[in-house]
Amino acid sequence: MQADITILGGGPVGATLALLLARAAARPENIVLCRPRRPSVAPATAADPRSMALNHGSRVLLASLGAWPEGGADILDVHVSQRGRLGRTHISHADFGVPALGTVLPYAAIVEALDAALDLSGITIRAGAPAAILRHDGDRAVVRQDDDEWTSTVCVHAEGGTFDHQARNDLHRSYRQHAILAIVRASRPRPGWAWERFTDEGPLALLPYPAGAARDTGRYAMVWCCRPEHAERLASLDDASFAQALGRAFGARLGDFAAAGPRHRYPLGINLRRKVVDGTRVAIGNAAQTLHPVAGQGMNLGLRDAAGLAEALAPLLRNPATPAAPLLAAYARARAADRWVTSGLTDFMPRIFATGLAPIEHACGLALLGLDLSRTVRGPLARQLMEGLR
Ligand SMILES: Cc1cc2nc3c(=O)[nH]c(=O)nc-3n(C[C@H](O)[C@H](O)[C@H](O)COP(=O)(O)OP(=O)(O)OC[C@H]3O[C@@H](n4cnc5c(N)ncnc54)[C@H](O)[C@@H]3O)c2cc1C
Structure with missing residues (x-):
């Protein structure tokens, strides 16, 4: 088999990318999504205890793919404070003219809604052992899962994961x-x-x-x-x-x-790739950056990666002979600012409030108070956390 695009990892980010590509592809069957085999009795993800706060931008994206789960709990207001110190800030949906700042959903509910939409998408879904890129054959990658091998023009790493002390990247900090x-x-x-x-x-x-x-x-x-x-x-x-x-x-x-x-x-840490593209391979979502969960940004950022990559690959979907490397290089340039701003914010916040140095912590408290008073600063911060850089 010859695939146009192979996605390794069918978590929320890989699945969202697959649906976006399927929508634009002339031949969706040439897009391959590799994911672990789900047990037949209970969904594999039911055991994942994470609750995800998805922002307004993610909701619009998933709803447009018919993969927005029912029954989430909306966040209308967020109260941010510091224990034992002065200062607090309040962010309300009313300040931004959106129905909710975000919605909380179990991880499993998000994956199940995406899986249901994938079943109707026409793409090739392979469920089995972890897939791997074996080698390159000219400008095509040779991919293997269980006993099957195929070649692919583009390979997307969406294997995700949480912070791992062993895994090293350009920025790696526990x-x-x-x-x-x-x-x-x-x-x-x-x-x-x-x-x-x-x-x-x-x-x-x-x-x-x-x-x-x-x-x-x-x-x-x-x-x-x-x-x-x-x-x-x-x-x-x-x-x-x-x-x-x-x-x-x-x-x-x-x-x-x-x-x-x-x-x-x-365990919590940041694990960030500076370079997300290597020729015709690209990493998105947690495979590109694993962040601290403060302010609930990891999946939201990963979904924006998926949206950006689908847009960048549109010429390849229209014409499979289009050279892929320049499209991916353009993708990396377009995503750099959002990745760095969001990673920087989530890296800064948990460390600065936990210095153990009273003057710094008081200053942070005052900054929160200042944020509460100043709409001009609060607005852009909340917007970045709500929608990212578009
Ligand atoms: C405590 C905690 C709370 C969080 N809260 C939030 C929040 O409120 N909001 C938010 O936006 N983010 C939050 N996050 C971050 C969020 O969980 C991740 O950013 C998100 O799950 C990343 O999605 P992903 O699809 O990239 O990776 P994953 O969710 O890790 O999915 C990757 C999938 O790929 C599969 N896979 C792995 N290797 C292979 C392979 N070789 N072949 C095939 N398949 C493979 C895996 O089994 C898995 O199914 C939180 C994280 C933590 C730890």
């Missing part, structure tokens, strides 16, 4: 923080509000969580970033002690907490 993830319940929930609280160990976020079929309201997806040894202790507490610890760290704004369900732990 924050010496772990994220604890859990679904918690608040006794005085505030519908539509998300909370981001900077502590001296890292940010603590509470995001409104979908009520689900059981109409179970008052739940929050918690992402608590703290030192690894603290995270280990938090993970081993019983539910009641964990809920009390959360109350002490977050404060009394939402009443008392109750822990509902298991806790999961992720």
